[in-house]
Amino acid sequence: MSRLKLFLPLMVFVVLAIFLLNGLERDPNAMPSALIDRPVPVFSLPVLGDETRSVTEVLFQGEPALLNVWATWCVACRIEHPFLNKLADQGIRIIGLNYKDDNAAARKWLMDKGDPYALSVIDARGRMGLNLGVFGAPETYVVDRTGTIRYKHIGVVDERVWRDKLLPIWQEIQ
Known part of the structure; x- marks a missing residue:
């Protein structure tokens, strides 16, 4: 029994080391979503720049799209925005979800920095974001032609993220 007591700290250390090493291999940005393989939540929101017009989840029927959650107050969105413009120039359909933002500031942002969005809907109160499970901006969802x-x-979409994560899924749903 006394020999077992000598090896007990070593065994505890080995078990802890295995758990810690396993944690290091995980992607800290990988946040599972309960909405994967489910339809875009039901919504009716105004369109940025044409606030008298509202759109619904039917917007995602017919052709695939990226749904990009963005805001002018979001520092990471400033980093991501030029790449979204590049994707839009390549014909990628991007729908914006302007999240808890000032409409005038958002319109100015798009005018100054370019507008990659086929359209951007206004989620002033964050209700749509809540239904999507948004943690913050930026977040991007790949939505197929059935609205699924x-x-x-979660995080900035750049060349590497597009190439390694989003493009393979995009090609799959075309």
């Missing part, structure tokens, strides 16, 4: 969410990415 296929993937969720």
